[in-house]
Amino acid sequence: MIQPDPLHLEKVLHTPVRRIRPYRNNWCIETDFMWWIAKPVPGSKAKWWHQVDSELRNRGFHSMLPMITDGYQWILTPFIQGQSCKYNKMSEVKRMVKTLAHFHRVGRNLRTPPPEAAFLLSHRLVNRLQKFHRLLLSADQVKSPLRELLLKTGKDFYLDGIEAWKRLEKLPFQDWIERERSHHVLAHRDLASHNWMTDQTGALWLIDFETADYDAQVGDVWQMSTRILAANQYPERGIETILRAYEMVRPLAGIEKKILAALFLYPNEFFREMIGLVERKRGYEIKVSYPYLKQIACNRKKWKKQIAEFMYW
Missing domain, CATH: 3.30.200.20 (Phosphorylase Kinase; domain 1)
Structure with missing residues (x-):
């Protein structure tokens, strides 16, 4: 460093x-x-x-x-003297979601020219799916206890990812991303809970914009929603609660809701945590991420049921 x-x-x-x-x-x-x-x-x-x-x-x-x-x-x-926010505190979640929506609402059609070529939402999805597939093929070489969890549930999550991508391909997904970028629409693209902070006065701050770029804002909504829902073990009507809070500030377009319905099937949290642990990436610890992975695996059927309900919401 x-x-x-x-x-x-x-x-x-x-x-x-x-x-x-x-x-x-x-x-x-x-x-x-x-x-x-x-x-x-x-x-x-x-x-x-x-x-x-x-x-x-x-x-x-x-x-x-x-x-x-x-x-x-x-x-x-x-x-600043303060603390990172937690996605498992629903009392804080609505406030963060509304702040993200405000960030999105003002961050449209900006005048500033785009930076260098971006690694856009569609590229990130394909890249992570390919990485997980390679990991799945070499699962026997992964150390325990990750190996057992990967062999037991990895194929199901991979097939979910494939199905999500097929659904996205039937939508003008790539066209929407390119439209958002060409219209200088801003996305944060790293909405981990530690990138939200409250200071000693209670003020809420969105931080760490190194990954921000002109990209599809629906990717932020999806990324943050899936993290919130996983942290709270997929509460009943959780998707509706989050999106209603968001749309109080920045209504979603019809195509964004269709894209979200497909994106929600993509098991991003499972992919990210498993890849992070196996590749020993900075910030991933077995004592924290492994129980989180097990929780996601145990709640897979519950989550898929909620996705089906969202498609008709």
């Missing part, structure tokens, strides 16, 4: 830097007046996000931390 140069940061922040220390895979920058979090970001993406950030604020979205960038390597945001 490359450490920022203190002299360089002093020029960016216009104040002396007293200390630089690692903090959650980034850097905490201490000055006389406040602390900052410094994140390495490619220059083109840093400039792009700085312009998008300004547009969103001018349009009335302020649930993002103020940012400073040197324009080619670092993005700095204030360090």
Whole structure:
């Protein structure tokens, strides 16, 4: 991990830097007046996000931390005293969903030109499905207890993924994604619960925009919904509760609902967690992810029943 140069940061922040220390895979920058979090970001993406950030604020979205960038390597945001949100707290969920909808509503038809070629929603789905298929073919080589779970349930989840993709192919899915990108429609694309924070005053913040790009916003709705539902073990009428909260702020188009119905069948959480554990990716721990995988597997039939109900909602 490359450490920022203190002299360089002093020029960016216009104040002396007293200390630089690692903090959650980034850097905490201490000055006389406040602390900052410094994140390495490619220059083109840093400039792009700085312009998008300004547009969103001018349009009335302020649930993002103020940012400073040197324009080619670092993005700095204030360090806030607070805590990450939890998707298993339904009292917090509606507030987060409404904030996402506000982010989406103002993040349409932006003036800022797109950054470099993006890894769009359709590409991400195919890539993860292919990765999981390769994992399934080599399941005998996976260490226990993941091997047993993969051999027992992996094929069913893979077939769910194939069926979801077939349904998407029958829709103008790729056309919709390309339309969203061409109209400069903004998506966050990394809506893990730890990318939501509340500070000591109770203010809610959406953070970590390094993966943001012009892409289909329905992908954000799907990604966040599936994480919320899995964290709460697929509560009855859970899909309806989430989408009604979202549509109070930003109504979904008819084609987006059809795409969602197909996307919900795609077992993204199971794929992501299993791949993350087997490939030993940073942030995936067996003691946390394995029970989560077992829970998803146990609730598969319950989830598929809810998907069928959503198709008629």
